Amino acid sequence: MNALNSLLDGFGTALTPLNLLWAAVGVLLGTAIGVLPGIGPAMAVALLLPVTYGLDPTGAFIMFAGIYYGAMFGGSTTSILLNTPGESAAVVAAMEGNPMAKSGRGAQALAAAAVGHFAGGMVGTLLLVALAPTVADLAVDIGAPDYFAIMVLAFIAVTSVLGSSRVRGLASLLIGLTIGLIGLDQMTGQQRLTFGSLHLADGVDVVIVAVGLFAIGEALWVAAHLRRRPPEPIPVGRPWLGRADLRRTWKAWARGPFIGFPFGAIPAGGAEIPTFLSYVTEKRLSKHKDEWGKGAIEGVAGPESAASASAAGTLVSMLTLGLPTTAVAAVMLAAFQQYGIQPGPLLFEREPDLVWGLIASLFVGMVLLLALNLPLAPVWAKLLRIPRPYLYAGIMFFAAVGAYAVGGEVIDLVMLLVIGLIGFGMRRYGLPVLPAVIGVILGPAAEQQLRRALQISDGSVTGLVNTPFSVTVYAVVVLLLAWPLLRRALPRRATTAAESSEAPETPEAPEAPEAAEPPTPSGPRT
């Protein structure tokens, strides 16, 4: 009941003209960004971080959430019409959606995806309303050791669950932690890694790190390998669904959220795994098994619904615990820091207007998105033809605006380029970018919580594990660390099969998808 009242108050906040405007701007930008190749929601939110200097937090977060959800909608358009999934969440959409588009059923694929996102987002957000206050209540009196445990969990999860190589993930995390160390120590004022530079003593602004790694790094990387002739999108009409299609899709829409939401809430790589799981589930339950691989509509409907629900799940951990489980959540966390707001259990008490306004605006955004995407899909698809030089020049331009807006100093732009070059090198050598960003954002906070916890316990390490909450979190951490060993013990068949066939081009055997890994995206598009 209490949550319901708060939600109604939230609608009061979300439906003010100005906030409606921000929601509309967010979903429009988000859809465009999702459709545009090369830009993902995390890069978009990073590029927009400078608006936090001029906007009130509620408006800014309503816009960011709109971008997050909108990019999910738009991302599937790219997957279906181009077969080159941009967002990691949209990989699965290409598997059935692209064959559908090729055989002239692109309109139905787009409709199944759009309604799937709507259904998934709605159910996911309802679950968010139901669960988030409870989680926040449970966690309300967590202290320094618990916060530190959560941050350790974020570090471990982001390096060992995402990406294909743990060493490389760890290297990326340590690079991020190092950047986070630069500046004055928060507790003692001691200079660290400043080399006597006054500018470095202020630390490296998180906006510059996020924009440098996500935007400049990406633009430079693409510039080095720019495809001479971009792939041609498949032309498509207005999305619609026939009665037969509806009969096949509604169950998939309904099942997707319950697979997507839990995976979004835990640090397991966002939408990648649940979309794949939903794909497998729908395939097993389908009455039209012969169509799979040639364009089965359930294979679009289910995973897309799971993807949007996972976005809602991500918000649960981000808002109630301050635990970012995806790149977008990490950048949103950086935005919270810009405002000096600490996401966590107290957020619901201290900033009810912000939180509930944000949640209510998700419902508003979802309706706007459905209205935008169903009739206008062919218009959005035109964005796929944007000349690539303009696209990447635009990214460089907005990155420069953002970095300059931080402090109005040219040296920040130089720093941005340096971090961009680091991002370039990371992409070249397969170091994932997300751990570095998480390291920069959470590193300083984690150090503070660690020192606070040890101060309370007077230096005894037991001070880190003296609450049930922290013990539980560390148990999860141990489980994550042991997971590869466990997994190696389980599906031996699949691993040996993959190793014997040396050629990396060999697609995974679709007959045994439950044993195979979820498909890695064409690079976690940020």
Next chain:
Amino acid sequence: MTTPSTPTPASETSTSTAASGTKPTPRTTTSWLRDHSELGVCALLLALGVLVLTDALTMDVDITQRGPVGPKTVPVVVGIGLLLVAALLAVDVLRGGRGQAETGEDVDLTEPADWRTVALLSGVFLGSAVLIEPLGFPAAGALLFWGAAYALGSRRVDRDPLIAAVLSLAAYALFDKLLGVPLPGGPLMGVL
């Protein structure tokens, strides 16, 4: 079309990618170095680790130390971590592991890297950064967009500068006037 045609194979083990990467061709030093250029990453991580450790250990904390954990501890941990990861990564690379270069919609990894474009883009970026103060943001921003588009291969002399100017002015208006983030207008805005 029975299999999902995702552009990248899900190569869980980095070793399987290496199998196709290393060819049984002449074992000269240069080609070995090129195949193992990732060792450069290890060297950089090692250097970074040494830097962090040196900085931490030369810190003078006698007065500022408060509580059992001072400002040194975490940098020392991070520095040791960097050294460890550098070593582990080197072992992985020498055993044939390779980091997988990131792919994407507009990325064509079959072509060799185009360093000219990267250098040109970086140059344009630095050049415009220096010009922001004397020329003002709208002019420098337009130069940045035009220059970047040029570096990326756009040669429409009629259209590119126009788009650059409109974008730059719009961004200036949005940030400076609407969002209240001050950007220098420069002499140009003084005239307008």
